[in-house]
Amino acid sequence: MERLIVIGGVAAGLSAASAAKKLKKDSMDVTVFEKTGYVSYGACSEPYYISGIVPNPDDLIEVTPEDLEKKRKMHVFRRHEVVKVEYDKGMLDVLDIDRGVVSTHPFDYLVITTGAIAKRLGVKGEGMNGICTLRTVEDATKIKASASSAEQVAICGGGYIGLEMAEAFRHMGKEVTVLKKTAQMLMNFDPKMSSIVEEEVRSKGVKIITGVDILSFEGDNRVQQVITSEGAIPAQTVLISKGAVPNTSLALSFGVKTGKTGAIEVDLHQKTNLDRVYAAGDCAEAHHLILDGPAYIPLGTTANKTGRVAGENIGGLDTGFWGIVGTGVSKIFDLEVARTGLSLDEAQKNGLDAYATTITHGSRSGHYPGGSPLYVHLVTQSGTRKLLGAQIVGREGAALRINTLAAALHAGMSVDDLYHLDMGYAPPFAPVWDAVLIAANKARKG
Amino acid sequence: MERLIVIGGVAAGLSAASAAKKLKKDSMDVTVFEKTGYVSYGACSEPYYISGIVPNPDDLIEVTPEDLEKKRKMHVFRRHEVVKVEYDKGMLDVLDIDRGVVSTHPFDYLVITTGAIAKRLGVKGEGMNGICTLRTVEDATKIKASASSAEQVAICGGGYIGLEMAEAFRHMGKEVTVLKKTAQMLMNFDPKMSSIVEEEVRSKGVKIITGVDILSFEGDNRVQQVITSEGAIPAQTVLISKGAVPNTSLALSFGVKTGKTGAIEVDLHQKTNLDRVYAAGDCAEAHHLILDGPAYIPLGTTANKTGRVAGENIGGLDTGFWGIVGTGVSKIFDLEVARTGLSLDEAQKNGLDAYATTITHGSRSGHYPGGSPLYVHLVTQSGTRKLLGAQIVGREGAALRINTLAAALHAGMSVDDLYHLDMGYAPPFAPVWDAVLIAANKARKG
Numbered sequence: 001m002e003r004l005i006v007i008g009g010v011a012a013g014l015s016a017a018s019a020a021k022k023l024k025k026d027s028m029d030v031t032v033f034e035k036t037g038y039v040s041y042g043a044c045s046e047p048y049y050i051s052g053i054v055p056n057p058d059d060l061i062e063v064t065p066e067d068l069e070k071k072r073k074m075h076v077f078r079r080h081e082v083v084k085v086e087y088d089k090g091m092l093d094v095l096d097i098d099r100g101v102v103s104t105h106p107f108d109y110l111v112i113t114t115g116a117i118a119k120r121l122g123v124k125g126e127g128m129n130g131i132c133t134l135r136t137v138e139d140a141t142k143i144k145a146s147a148s149s150a151e152q153v154a155i156c157g158g159g160y161i162g163l164e165m166a167e168a169f170r171h172m173g174k175e176v177t178v179l180k181k182t183a184q185m186l187m188n189f190d191p192k193m194s195s196i197v198e199e200e201v202r203s204k205g206v207k208i209i210t211g212v213d214i215l216s217f218e219g220d221n222r223v224q225q226v227i228t229s230e231g232a233i234p235a236q237t238v239l240i241s242k243g244a245v246p247n248t249s250l251a252l253s254f255g256v257k258t259g260k261t262g263a264i265e266v267d268l269h270q271k272t273n274l275d276r277v278y279a280a281g282d283c284a285e286a287h288h289l290i291l292d293g294p295a296y297i298p299l300g301t302t303a304n305k306t307g308r309v310a311g312e313n314i315g316g317l318d319t320g321f322w323g324i325v326g327t328g329v330s331k332i333f334d335l336e337v338a339r340t341g342l343s344l345d346e347a348q349k350n351g352l353d354a355y356a357t358t359i360t361h362g363s364r365s366g367h368y369p370g371g372s373p374l375y376v377h378l379v380t381q382s383g384t385r386k387l388l389g390a391q392i393v394g395r396e397g398a399a400l401r402i403n404t405l406a407a408a409l410h411a412g413m414s415v416d417d418l419y420h421l422d423m424g425y426a427p428p429f430a431p432v433w434d435a436v437l438i439a440a441n442k443a444r445k446g
Numbered sequence: 447m448e449r450l451i452v453i454g455g456v457a458a459g460l461s462a463a464s465a466a467k468k469l470k471k472d473s474m475d476v477t478v479f480e481k482t483g484y485v486s487y488g489a490c491s492e493p494y495y496i497s498g499i500v501p502n503p504d505d506l507i508e509v510t511p512e513d514l515e516k517k518r519k520m521h522v523f524r525r526h527e528v529v530k531v532e533y534d535k536g537m538l539d540v541l542d543i544d545r546g547v548v549s550t551h552p553f554d555y556l557v558i559t560t561g562a563i564a565k566r567l568g569v570k571g572e573g574m575n576g577i578c579t580l581r582t583v584e585d586a587t588k589i590k591a592s593a594s595s596a597e598q599v600a601i602c603g604g605g606y607i608g609l610e611m612a613e614a615f616r617h618m619g620k621e622v623t624v625l626k627k628t629a630q631m632l633m634n635f636d637p638k639m640s641s642i643v644e645e646e647v648r649s650k651g652v653k654i655i656t657g658v659d660i661l662s663f664e665g666d667n668r669v670q671q672v673i674t675s676e677g678a679i680p681a682q683t684v685l686i687s688k689g690a691v692p693n694t695s696l697a698l699s700f701g702v703k704t705g706k707t708g709a710i711e712v713d714l715h716q717k718t719n720l721d722r723v724y725a726a727g728d729c730a731e732a733h734h735l736i737l738d739g740p741a742y743i744p745l746g747t748t749a750n751k752t753g754r755v756a757g758e759n760i761g762g763l764d765t766g767f768w769g770i771v772g773t774g775v776s777k778i779f780d781l782e783v784a785r786t787g788l789s790l791d792e793a794q795k796n797g798l799d800a801y802a803t804t805i806t807h808g809s810r811s812g813h814y815p816g817g818s819p820l821y822v823h824l825v826t827q828s829g830t831r832k833l834l835g836a837q838i839v840g841r842e843g844a845a846l847r848i849n850t851l852a853a854a855l856h857a858g859m860s861v862d863d864l865y866h867l868d869m870g871y872a873p874p875f876a877p878v879w880d881a882v883l884i885a886a887n888k889a890r891k892g
Contacts, residue, residue, distance in 0.1 A: 011878070045813035045873045054813055062812070289868075300878050301871045322866040329870035338870055366508070367491035367500055399875040400846035403882070404853050406868050411857030420768040422735075422852050424775035424784055425747045427491045429845040432457070432746050436849075 002028045003106055004314055005092060007082045007250065008113035009034030010041060011300055012281025014063070015307030016111040016314070017074050023315025030074040031105065033094050035081035038137040039065055044300050046140040047161070050147070051168035057137050085110070085254040087274060109276045109314045112251050112264065113307060116244035116282035116298050121156060125217030131238045134161060143239060147172055150236035154178075154226045156214055157241035158185040160330040160337070163197065165239055166206045167333050177207040177233050179214060179226065188343055190356060190377050193391045200335045209233075244298060246283045259285045261296035268320035270310035278314065280306035287323035290341050290388060290409060291350055297326055325409040326389070329399040338402035341389030341409045344379050353382040357443045361435035363397040365427035374398060376439035378405075378415060385414040385444060397429070401436055415443040448474045449552055450760055451538060453528045453696070454559035455480030456487060457746050458727025460509070461753030462557040462760070463520050469761025476520040477551065479540050481527035484583040485511055490746050492586040493607070496593070497614035503583050531556070531700040533720060555722045555760045558697050558710065559753060562690035562728035562744050567602060571663030577684045580607060589685060593618055596682035600624075600672045602660055603687035604631035606776040606783070609643065611685055612652045613779050623653040623679050625660060625672065634789055636802060636823050639837045646781045655679075690744060692729045705731045707742035714766035716756035724760065726752035733769035736787050736834060736855060737796055743772055771855040772835070775845040784848035787835030787855045790825050799828040803889045807881035809843040811873035820844060822885035824851075824861060831860040831890060843875070847882055861889040 002024070006017045009032045021030045032039065041060040048054040068076045077094070083102065084093040092110075095102050118133030120126060130150070132143045143165075147153055153169045155162045158180040169176045178185075178201070185201075185208070186194040202208055213229040217238065226233040246263035248256075257273040259265035264279040266272055268287075272279050281303035288295035302324055309321040327340040347354040356379050364371030374394035381388050390405035392398040408418050418440035425432050433441075448470070452463045455478045467476045478485065487506040494500040514522045523540070529548065530539040538556075541548050564579030566572060576596070578589045589611075593599055599615045601608045604626040615622045624631075624647070631647075631654070632640040648654055659675040663684065672679040692709035694702075703719040705711035710725040712718055714733075718725050727749035734741035748770055755767040773786040793800040802825050810817030820840035827834050836851035838844040854864050864886035871878050879887075 042811060042813045042873065042878070044871065044878070045811060048814060048873060053815060060813055299871070301869065304878050323868075325868045327868045327870045329872045329875055331872055331874045336875070340868070340870070365488060365491060367488045367506055368494060369499060397846055399870055399872065400843055401849070403847070403850040403867070403869045403880075406870070407850050407853035407857065407859075410863065410867055411853065411859065413853075413857065417856065421849070421856055422769075422771045422773045422786070423747065423849045424773045424786070424845055424852070425490065425745070426775045426777055426845065427488065427494060428777045429775055429782070432488070432490070432750050434849075 002108045004028055004030045004109040004111065005105060005107040006030065006032045006111040006113060008115055008281070009039035009076060009078070010043065010113070010115065011303035012307030013111065013113035014040045014068070015304050016113065016278065016280055016311035018072055019308045019311025020315040021072055021074050023312065023317060025073070032074060032076045033080040033082050034076070034078050035097065036136045036138055037078050039076055039078060040068065041137050043135065046134060046137065047164040047168045049140050050144045050165070051171040053171070057141055060137060082250060085250065087254045087277070110278070111310050111314070112256065112272070112277065112279040112283060113281040114247040114250055114283045117247045118240065118244050119242040121214050121240060121242065123214055123216050125219070125223070128217055128219050128223045129221055130219070130223040130236055131217060131240065133240050134165065135244070143237065146237040147174060151175060152177070152235045153237045153239070154233050154235035155239045155241055157243070158208070159187065159241065159243060160328065162239070162241035163201055163332045164330060165241060166201055167204070170204055170206060177209065177235065179212050179228060179233065180208065180210045181213060183210050186337070188346065189339060189391055190343060190358070192358060193375060193377050193393055196375055196393050197332055197335055197337055200333050204333045244282065246296065248283055251279065251283065259294050261285050261294055263296045265294070269313040270306050270321060271313065278310035280310045286321070289323040289325050295324065295326070297324060299328060325406050327402060327406045329402060334395055335393055336396065336398035337393050338398045339389070339391045340402050340406040341387065342379055343389055343391070347379055347388050352388060354379055354388055355382055355446065357439065359435065359439045359442050361438045362431050363394055363435070364429065365431050368427035372396060374435040376435045378439050378443045380415050380443045385416060387413055387415055387418060404436055415440045419444055448554045450474055450476045450555040450557065451551060451553040452476065452478045452557040452559060454561055454727070455485035455522060455524070456489065456559070456561065457749035458753030459557065459559035460486050460514070461750050462559065462724070462726055462757035464518055465754045465757025466761040467518055467520050469758065469763060471519070478520060478522045479526040479528050480522070480524050481543065482582045482584055483524050485522055485524055486514065487583050489581070492580060492583065493610040493614045495586055496590045496611070497617035499617070503587055506583060528696060531696065533700045533723070556724070557756050557760070558702065558718070558723065558725040558729060559727045560693040560696055560729045563693045564686065564690050565688040567660050567686060567688065569660055569662050571665070571669070574663055574665050574669045575667055576665070576669040576682055577663060577686065579686050580611065581690070589683065592683040593620060597621060598623070598681045599683045599685070600679050600681035601685045601687055603689070604654070605633065605687060605689060606774065608685070608687035609647055609778045610776060611687060612647055613650070616650055616652060623655065623681065625658050625674060625679065626654065626656045627659060629656050632783070634792065635785060635837055636789060636804070638804060639821060639823050639839055642821055642839050643778055643781060643783055646779050650779045690728065692742065692744070694729055697725065697729065705740050707731050707740055709742045711740070715759040716752050716767060717759065724756035726756045732767070735769040735771050741770065741772070743770060745774060771852050773848060773852045775848060780841055781839055782842065782844035783839050784844045785835070785837045786848050786852040787833065788825055789835055789837070793825055793834050798834060800825050800834055801828055801892065803885065805881065805885045805888050807884045808877050809840055809881070810875065811877050814873035818842060820847070820881040822881045824885050824889040826861050826889045831862060833859055833861055833864060850882055861886045865890055
């Protein structure tokens with residue numbers, strides 16, 4: 001019996017464990033160690049649990065630990081942290097957090113899915129009660145409890161999660177202030193596209209302060225105010241939402257290599273530099289098809305996919321993770337906010353000669369009631385007119401339309417190709433010239 | 447001043463006229479003759495005008511005749527039918543329908559956008575009042591008036607338009623019976639996918655009778671019942687919705703060639719066999735990229751696009767219509783019904799060795815409320831695993847998802863390529879593994 005140990009039991013970890021066990025049902029023993037109290041949860045749904053749309057933390061669970069054990073025949077240990085890996089011996093030490101006991105386990109294969117760690121500000125008072133980051137279910141439960149007894153909430157950071165959480169807190173009836181260091185909210189969006197989202201967020205009663213430095217937090221046991229370069233902001237709950245960095249310290253400790261992004265370097269099969277050691281999910285790099293190089297864009301989709309590939313290869317298949325194009329979508333209040341590929345800024349920083357075009361067009365036929373404007377922004381390579389990226393914002397039809405542009409990126413389409421796509425038309429769903437085609441037509445004319 | 451005459455003033459005709467005039471503002475005189483009383487209308491929205499969702503026939507108009515004249519600087523004649531073309535002389539005769547007067551007009555360029563003619567049954571009593579087909583705004587107005595004074599409505603035919611009209615008549619509070627000669631409703635869908643739609647239509651109180659022959663109509667001045675192989679069906683309004691055939695008789699009369707589909711044969715530029723004579727829209731063939739040959743799939747999108755290409759070429763540009771993949775979407779009661787490419791039946795009839803797979807998956811993350819099942823059906827070429835076609839049915843997210851599959855068809859993707867698409871994920875819009883990816887994963891395993 002071969003032994004697979006998976007370090008981390010969320011999206012990537014359980015995808016790897018399940019795929020490997022499925023392929024080597026009788027010949028592989030699969031054990032998952034997860035340091036939090038939850039496995040197999042939908043982290044992207046945590047804002048909806050905090051807001052109350054999803055009632056219980058258990059509703060975030062995909063597969064229960066019981067089913068993982070009984071149906072998927074793997075061993076799952078929660079609140080167990082792998083603290084040391086002796087690669088040459090094929091042994092690792094695990095701390096049972098609740099009992100304070102360390103045990104040693106042999107392995108033949110290892111999958112590292114240690115995820116990412118929320119960035120902190122590094123300012124005075126950051127350790128106070130009421131100041132949280134959001135990664136785990138425990139984080140979500142803590143934030144929910146804290147915000148329930150808060151009148152005012154401050155969010156430091158205005159990316160996808162920050163703004164999704166602004167919606168969640170407003171849904172809870174809180175006064176919400178978003179504090180953002182830069183002038184723009186969604187940094188990997190075009191400034192104008194981001195400002196459409198910002199306007200929506202403001203219109204829902206959220207106070208947004210941009211270009212602000214967080215200096216410290218003040219309070220007693222619990223935070224009471226955020227001291228900023230623009231003055232003191234009262235808040236009894238603070239969410240720090242500055243993004244995340246790959247959690248690589250354990251991997252580095254036994255010789256696993258990280259790449260230039262800081263995340264673990266993996267090949268097409270999710271294998272690290274060490275034999276029989278794989279990595280997947282938010283701790284690993286992914287191949288970016290437009291940049292033709294590694295990128296660090298930690299997302300649930302990639303975690304599930306890369307986890308599965310790691311597990312399949314351990315299970316004896318020869319499969320690969322072909323790469324990402326940087327697709328991300330979010331619901332921010334009543335807006336669908338979507339992007340794929342590169343922004344103009346990203347393209348230019350990567351040495352690509354590119355230009356951007358933006359159009360507005362209806363989500364439905366003008367004859368049909370209920371439509372709303374869609375903003376479509378395309379980034380096109382000069383000369384070749386190859387599509388490099390796209391962003392769509394609107395009240396309906398933005399999130400799903402981005403997939404067409406993601407497919408176009410995978411296929412290496414030019415905006416001329418895009419303009420000639422045979423897209424579906426019916427008055428309730430699109431105008432006869434879909435907004436994507438209108439955008440492509442503008443882009444191909446430069 | 448060169449003279450362009452466009453025969454037909456709806457989607458294709460006005461797209462051609464507008465494109466040519468825009469390019470040759472000062473050097474081309476553009477005249478449009480439309481035999482009905484309406485130009486520039488959204489024919490696909492007619493069911494919504496009949497149901498009352500769109501209040502007035504004028505709400506179906508894209509650009510008013512006044513704006514076409516004043517802003518777009520073209521001459522537009524409604525209720526004017528081109529009755530004779532003398533190609534060699536560059537002259538044509540136009541009948542002013544209301545005044546009964548024929549006038550003669552010279553032309554340098556001609557665009558034929560004579561559209562399609564609704565098929566009839568050819569049975570006794572078909573000329574009675576209350577028996578209608580739906581193509582023009584006048585047809586729609588007539589159907590609306592007739593159905594308003596009917597208790598029972600019968601629809602002969604159960605394609606997209608037949609079923610959209612079933613919804614419209616139910617919205618008007620009518621008893622509706624759909625009579626279909628074949629056992630299946632949507633003939634270019636997989637039987638199982640069609641049956642999902644059929645179940646929805648029945649659940650809304652529509653009576654469906656399949657495998658039935660229409661023998662005759664009975665009534666006095668107005669129809670009262672449909673005599674069928676399954677007995678008499680009472681109906682004071684009957685919609686005959688059996689599809690349409692290209693309206694080519696005028697074109698044929700002066701030497702324009704039709705292709706094997708029966709529609710006008712055109713090249714990449716929408717030019718017919720005759721110099722300076724173009725055709726576009728529902729009277730013309732289109733190049734089908736999957737079949738790599740001509741097809742006749744009359745749709746509003748293709749009409750707009752092919753019209754524009756004809757006009758651009760007349761205007762001096764060298765543009766082409768690259769072709770269709772057969773994308774079509776429809777809202778049928780609460781279902782989104784979408785297809786692209788070939789059905790298994792179409793693939794096999796065209797000599798392609800293919801197989802079909804179907805999956806069901808949620809429209810949203812299981813953690814997020816409000817989702818519903820999406821049915822995704824893929825047709826894959828054996829051996830190459832190339833995607834040949836797709837169908838999606840569901841309460842949300844089917845219509846827009848089909849565009850991703852249309853893009854995949856344009857790009858010649860295999861189902862392996864499709865499985866590796868970086869599709870967007872956020873709980874309100876999709877599960878972490880989108881239904882399209884789940885479908886591709888099943889298809890790639892055969």
